[in-house]
Amino acid sequence: MTATRHLVGLLLGTEDDWPTAFEEILRRLGPVQDPSGGSHEFDVERITIEPFSLRYRPRYDLVIDRLAYWYYHPREWLKKVAMMDGVYLLNSPFTFQSMEKHAAYCAMMRLGLKIPDTVLVPYKNPVDNARYAYTSSRYNQPFDLDAIAEQIGYPLFMKPYDGGAWRGVSRIRNRDELHAAYDASGEMLMHLQKAIDFDVFARSLSIGAETMVMRFQPDEPMHARYAVDHSFLPAQAGAEVVTIGRLVNAFFRWEFNSCETLVKDGEVYPIDYANACPDVALTSLHYYFPWAMKALVKWSVFALVTGRKAKLDLETDRFFAVADDPHLSYQEKLEGYRVLADEYFDAARYYDFCASRLPHLDEIVLDWVAGPDFDELLVKTVKSTYPAHEHDRFIAHLRGLLDLWVRDESSRLPTA
Numbered sequence: 555m556t557a558t559r560h561l562v563g564l565l566l567g568t569e570d571d572w573p574t575a576f577e578e579i580l581r582r583l584g585p586v587q588d589p590s591g592g593s594h595e596f597d598v599e600r601i602t603i604e605p606f607s608l609r610y611r612p613r614y615d616l617v618i619d620r621l622a623y624w625y626y627h628p629r630e631w632l633k634k635v636a637m638m639d640g641v642y643l644l645n646s647p648f649t650f651q652s653m654e655k656h657a658a659y660c661a662m663m664r665l666g667l668k669i670p671d672t673v674l675v676p677y678k679n680p681v682d683n684a685r686y687a688y689t690s691s692r693y694n695q696p697f698d699l700d701a702i703a704e705q706i707g708y709p710l711f712m713k714p715y716d717g718g719a720w721r722g723v724s725r726i727r728n729r730d731e732l733h734a735a736y737d738a739s740g741e742m743l744m745h746l747q748k749a750i751d752f753d754v755f756a757r758s759l760s761i762g763a764e765t766m767v768m769r770f771q772p773d774e775p776m777h778a779r780y781a782v783d784h785s786f787l788p789a790q791a792g793a794e795v796v797t798i799g800r801l802v803n804a805f806f807r808w809e810f811n812s813c814e815t816l817v818k819d820g821e822v823y824p825i826d827y828a829n830a831c832p833d834v835a836l837t838s839l840h841y842y843f844p845w846a847m848k849a850l851v852k853w854s855v856f857a858l859v860t861g862r863k864a865k866l867d868l869e870t871d872r873f874f875a876v877a878d879d880p881h882l883s884y885q886e887k888l889e890g891y892r893v894l895a896d897e898y899f900d901a902a903r904y905y906d907f908c909a910s911r912l913p914h915l916d917e918i919v920l921d922w923v924a925g926p927d928f929d930e931l932l933v934k935t936v937k938s939t940y941p942a943h944e945h946d947r948f949i950a951h952l953r954g955l956l957d958l959w960v961r962d963e964s965s966r967l968p969t970a
């Protein structure tokens with residue numbers, strides 16, 4: 555029987571670390587057998603940006619994208635290959651582009667999640683459009699910013715409706731800070747949002763049917779934001795954080811996304827979950843990097859070998875039916891959402907596939923991370939990320955965390 559070859563395309567910005575890891579793990583994995591004995595082989599290519607005819611046939615079967623959120627030529631290429639050629643995408647630009655933070659807030663409020671109270675205020679400064687003066691003088695109503703803030707209550711957050719990477723985010727304690735932040739917002743469209751005085755910040759990274767919940771320390775520098783801590787949430791809050799991440803992703807058809815939730819007295823408040831182009835850099839994920847790379851490889855291989863079809867349509871009605879059922883409690887709704895999400899991600903089949911088709915992947919990755927090739931990648935990544943005087947410190951820091959992962963993983967895996 556001849557092997558089926560699948561081509562994975564990577565659409566990249568400046569990063570070289572995780573693409574190298576992804577390519578290496580897939581190479582070491584080798585061919586994968588499907589349940590009927592067919593063999594599947596995988597090639598990976600980094601996609602270059604070129605003119606394209608809208609009728610050309612792409613060579614790729616699956617594309618992982620970390621570029622199109624800001625670079626529009628490849629974004630339009632993704633739309634073409636998704637719409638016309640059935641290329642499997644992580645993620646579909648159709649929903650990612652249109653579901654900015656604001657729409658994502660609306661969707662999850664509609665589903666009954668505990669999104670803190672949020673108000674959208676009009677632009678502070680005139681937008682650059684010849685029609686603005688007339689429209690604004692006729693239709694923009696005067697409003698009382700202080701009254702809105704007082705209704706929400708201090709402290710509160712002011713942040714862009716489509717934000718990301720903490721651009722324009724400020725924590726506001728009083729009237730003066732409120733006006734200073736609004737005056738500075740200029741042409742950014744801003745939300746005011748009630749602050750949650752959280753006990754713990756949980757950031758979950760989801761890749762296909764898998765989710766890793768990590769303790770996040772937002773005030774730390776990038777390399778120290780994820781703490782290695784395996785039991786920082788009570789079981790129920792932990793399960794809720796996982797369900798919320800899966801729900802967001804299944805609802806929007808995102809398969810590679812991160813979700814930020816604040817936990818206070820056991821209650822889970824999602825605040826930022828439209829990050830469908832998440833950071834997976836070795837320098838920020840450190841201990842969790844091998845997990846993320848394995849999950850990306852497993853999900854890509856699963857999608858390709860099982861012929862998983864991308865869905866461009868959202869089935870919002872199925873989720874709204876759960877939200878609108880008056881007989882269901884909040885917990886029961888979460889359970890209902892979890893069923894829909896697991897169905898979307900074909901979770902049972904995915905886990906069965908990993909166990910039966912990729913049984914050696916854990917050992918392959920452990921062997922690689924414990925060996926010299928990974929260390930070379932680590933050193934190269936540090937050298938390209940930090941200034942020279944910080945190299946030694948960050949190499950030691952990352953080596954320490956990855957050694958810890960190797961030890962934990964060695965004791966987790968059954969010895970052969």
Ligand SMILES: Nc1ncnc2c1ncn2[C@@H]1O[C@H](COP(=O)(O)OP(=O)(O)O)[C@@H](O)[C@H]1O
Pocket residue numbers: 670711713717718719720721723747748749750751772814816825826
């Ligand atoms: N409602 C809130 N309560 C408490 N902290 C918040 C709230 N909203 C934002 N923050 C803080 O501000 C940071 C940035 O806000 P976020 O909504 O995540 O925007 P971005 O998309 O720029 O990451 C969060 O990581 C968190 O530390």
Ligand SMILES: [Mg+2]
Pocket residue numbers: 719720814826
């Ligand atoms: Mg955030």
